[in-house]
Amino acid sequence: xxxxxxxxxxxxxxxxxxxxxxxxxxxxxxxxxxxxxxxxxxxxxxxxxxxxxxxxxxxxxxxxxxxxxxxxxxxxxxxxxxxxxxxxxxxxxxxxxxxxxxxxxxxxxxxxxxxxxxxxxxxxxxxxxxxxxxxxxxxxxxxxxxxxxxxxxxxxxxxxxxxxxxxxxxxxxxxxxxxxxxxxxxxxxxxxxxxxxxxxxxxxxxxxxxxxxxxxxxxxxxxxxxxxxxxxxxxxxxxxxxxxxxxxxxxxxxxxxxxxxxxxxxxxxxxxxxxxxxxxxxxxxxxxxxxxxxxxxxxxxxxxxxxxxxxxxxxxxxxxxxxxxxxxxxxxxxxxxxxxxxxxxxxxxxxxxxxxxxxxxxxxxxxxxxxxxxxxxxxxxxxxxxxxxxxxxxxxxxxxxxxxxxxxxxxxxxxxxxxxxxxxxxxxxxxxxxxxxxxxx
Numbered sequence: 001x002x003x004x005x006x007x008x009x010x011x012x013x014x015x016x017x018x019x020x021x022x023x024x025x026x027x028x029x030x031x032x033x034x035x036x037x038x039x040x041x042x043x044x045x046x047x048x049x050x051x052x053x054x055x056x057x058x059x060x061x062x063x064x065x066x067x068x069x070x071x072x073x074x075x076x077x078x079x080x081x082x083x084x085x086x087x088x089x090x091x092x093x094x095x096x097x098x099x100x101x102x103x104x105x106x107x108x109x110x111x112x113x114x115x116x117x118x119x120x121x122x123x124x125x126x127x128x129x130x131x132x133x134x135x136x137x138x139x140x141x142x143x144x145x146x147x148x149x150x151x152x153x154x155x156x157x158x159x160x161x162x163x164x165x166x167x168x169x170x171x172x173x174x175x176x177x178x179x180x181x182x183x184x185x186x187x188x189x190x191x192x193x194x195x196x197x198x199x200x201x202x203x204x205x206x207x208x209x210x211x212x213x214x215x216x217x218x219x220x221x222x223x224x225x226x227x228x229x230x231x232x233x234x235x236x237x238x239x240x241x242x243x244x245x246x247x248x249x250x251x252x253x254x255x256x257x258x259x260x261x262x263x264x265x266x267x268x269x270x271x272x273x274x275x276x277x278x279x280x281x282x283x284x285x286x287x288x289x290x291x292x293x294x295x296x297x298x299x300x301x302x303x304x305x306x307x308x309x310x311x312x313x314x315x316x317x318x319x320x321x322x323x324x325x326x327x328x329x330x331x332x333x334x335x336x337x338x339x340x341x342x343x344x345x346x347x348x349x350x351x352x353x354x355x356x357x358x359x360x361x362x363x364x365x366x367x368x369x370x371x372x373x374x375x376x377x378x379x380x381x382x383x384x385x386x387x388x389x390x391x392x393x394x395x396x397x398x399x400x401x402x403x404x405x406x407x408x409x410x411x412x413x414x415x416x417x418x419x420x421x422x423x424x425x426x427x428x429x430x431x432x433x434x435x436x437x438x439x440x441x
Contacts, residue, residue: 004318006273010280011325018282018329025332030060030390031408034429035436038401038416045401046441049418053394059409059430060331061136061338062386063091064368065303066126067119068348080373085344086133088368088383093302093340094126094178095119096139097147098166105151110173119350127177138340139174140302141182141223142167143207145198146189159197164210171214178218182260182302183211185223188234188241204245208254222246223260223302230263230279230288237291246295258337259292260302263326266364269309280322285329293335301330301339307364308376315365320377327385341382347371416441 011018038046064085072078085092095101100120102108109115112125130137143163152162184207192199200206204222211220224242228234234241249256267275278284292299306326308319330336342361343349346369349361355371356362368379392407407429414425418441427437 004314007276007280007318008321010277011282011322014282018325021282021286022328022332025334026328026390029334030331031392031406032429032431032435033404033406034412034427035404036402036414036427037436037438038398038403038418039438039440040419041440046418047399047401049398049401049416049441051396051398051403051417052415053392053396053405053407054413054415055392055407055410056413056426057134057411058090058386058390061091061300062340062382063089063093063135063138063338064341064344065095065140066092066129066137067095067121067343068345069121069126069129071116071119071121071348073354077373081345081369082129082133084369084373084375084379086135088379088386089135091136091138091338091340092126092130093138093140094123094130095121096123096141096170097144098152099147099149102149102166105149108169119348123174127174131177136180137178139170139178139181141185142170142211143183144185145194145203146186148195153195156196156200159195160206163197163207167210167214175215175218180219180221180258181211181215182221182223183207183256185260186225186228187245188224188228202252204249205252205254208249208256212255219257220255221258221260221300221302222249222256224262226262226264226279226303229261230284232278235284235288235291237287238294240291243292243295246292246297250295256297258298258300259295260300261288261292262303263301264303264305264342265307265366266305266361267307268363269307272307272309280326282325282329285326286333289330289333289335293333297335298337299333299335300337303342304340305342305361305364305366306378307366308378309363309365311365311370316376316378319366320381323378324381324385327382331385331390341368343367345369345371345373414439 038049040046070078100117109122110124112122114122127137184204228242265276306319306322308315330339346365346367347355347362352360352362369375390408394405396403409429409431411428416423425439429435
């Protein structure tokens with residue numbers, strides 16, 4: 001085993017445990033039975049029917065941030081980005097960072113022709129792309145104190161007034177088009193230096209109360225950094241700070257609909273082995289999910305970066321293997337509803353000049369697509385998991401008009417051939433329904 005491959009040791013040492021959790025969890029939590037009854041116009045069972053079952057979509061959400069939409073230097077790159085994204089994902093994180101969405105008070109950058117800010121495409125532009133490609137948009141983030149514009153900072157009363165206007169404007173323009181909104185993000189950082197409101201003891205509860213008022217029909221998400229969730233210093237079962245923060249907010253009446261968890265492995269290469277061992281431990285991953293699941297809310301992996309550190313083939317294969325393992329564990333867990341990768345393309349990350357692979361997020365080579373816009377093994381792994389390994393396509397036959405199949409939750413096309421006729425029907429196999437379908441031919 002090469003020195004870099006040592007990072008895979010936690011998966012290898014606990015592979016039996018990991019594989020058992022994955023196999024059992026997927027069968028129990030991601031698949032269900034569909035029961036079909038084929039009848040003619042008189043309600044009589046149709047005999048000797050062939051049924052082709054073709055899965056078209058997944059209910060489980062998997063995506064990336066959409067921060068580089070129409071942000072590249074030429075249109076060829078823009079088109080490649082849009083195709084790579086639409087080919088692989090069904091959800092996108094949209095940038096609603098307040099400091100760049102409204103850098104000047106009263107002049108928000110909502111419209112698609114708004115002045116450009118790097119990695120911050122306008123919401124209208126993002127929504128146009130998502131809706132054209134069947135991708136669910138997700139908003140990040142309503143009240144993120146670290147990226148609050150300077151003009152909005154002041155007294156607690158002033159900050160609340162500014163935030164209420166922001167929430168009111170956003171719901172009026174976007175609530176009907178964006179189902180899921182992150183409300184707070186990274187609230188264990190910079191206690192008193194970010195803003196006066198941020199240092200208030202009821203910051204989280206107040207933010208969710210305001211969000212519930214303005215977004216009553218939307219899913220509201222709390223979000224936190226990876227080290228505050230998975231790491232040794234912050235995970236103590238139900239006594240973990242993030243767990244207790246959520247529990248307290250719920251007990252005080254906050255409507256938190258989902259729990260967001262980041263998973264950025266932003267560690268320098270020379271420190272990777274020591275720093276990531278606990279994060280790549282299958283038992284720790286499952287312990288965290290099992291613990292937070294007791295809060296009774298779905299879990300979303302909201303931000304995810306796995307480094308490759310270079311374009312060396314071995315480094316890229318290690319990245320792909322880690323992604324396969326952690327995606328499989330998260331996908332198999334009953335509480336997990338979605339996984340969102342962070343940067344799709346290398347070289348265009350936060351806090352670095354384009355193409356500077358020594359700085360900021362670029363240093364980690366954490367994208368799924370190389371800087372030259374060729375796909376890495378990690379991109380192919382994600383597509384293969386959701387399009388092949390975790391997808392149900394079958395050919396069935398019935399002589400009685402009744403048949404059933406077990407498949408992954410999602411939308412299906414049925415191609416039915418009987419009595420010299422061929423018809424196509426669409427059904428939705430759902431985790432929350434009884435999934436009995438009467439199909440008239």
